[in-house]
Amino acid sequence: MLLREYMLNRMALFCALVGIFLLFAYANLESPRPIKISDISERHIDTKVTVKGVVAFSKTSGSALLFAIDDGAKINCVFFKPGTEEKIIIQKGNYVEVDGKVKRYKDNLEIVAEKVRLLD
Incomplete structure (x- = not known):
């Protein structure tokens, strides 16, 4: 009886550790990678990324906010849910x-934004 409880405890500990490892691996896969705009290429399509830069232009089109950011290279961004979490007003120069x-849109790479933060 004691041997069975020992094995059961070992199996429970093993399963818990495997579960924690899998959660950690999944969280790392889902977190965006910081990257320079100039380094974004075809191999990054469908990859989550984080970029920083100055807003080169900004305009609203229906429920989408379209803007470009520049860190020495430019990329267009589209934000389909502006104002749903926080009221963010993005202006040229921010x-x-x-x-x-x-993503690819009309033969150009762009970022479909999930989160936009103003920095100072």
Whole structure:
């Protein structure tokens, strides 16, 4: 009886450790990678990234906010839910950090933003 409880405890500990490892691995896969705009390429399509830069232009089109950011290289960004979490007003000249997925749109790479933060 004692041997069975010992084995059961060992199996429970092993399963708990494997579960924690899998959660950690999943969290790392889902977190965006900081990257320079100039380093974004075809291999980053459908990858979550974080970029920082100065807003080169900004305009609203329906429920989408379109803007470009520049850190020496430029990339267009689209934010489909502006104002749903926080009221963010993005204007030309703002320094921002954008988390989102790299996508292809009309033969150009762009970032579909999931989160936009104003930086100072």
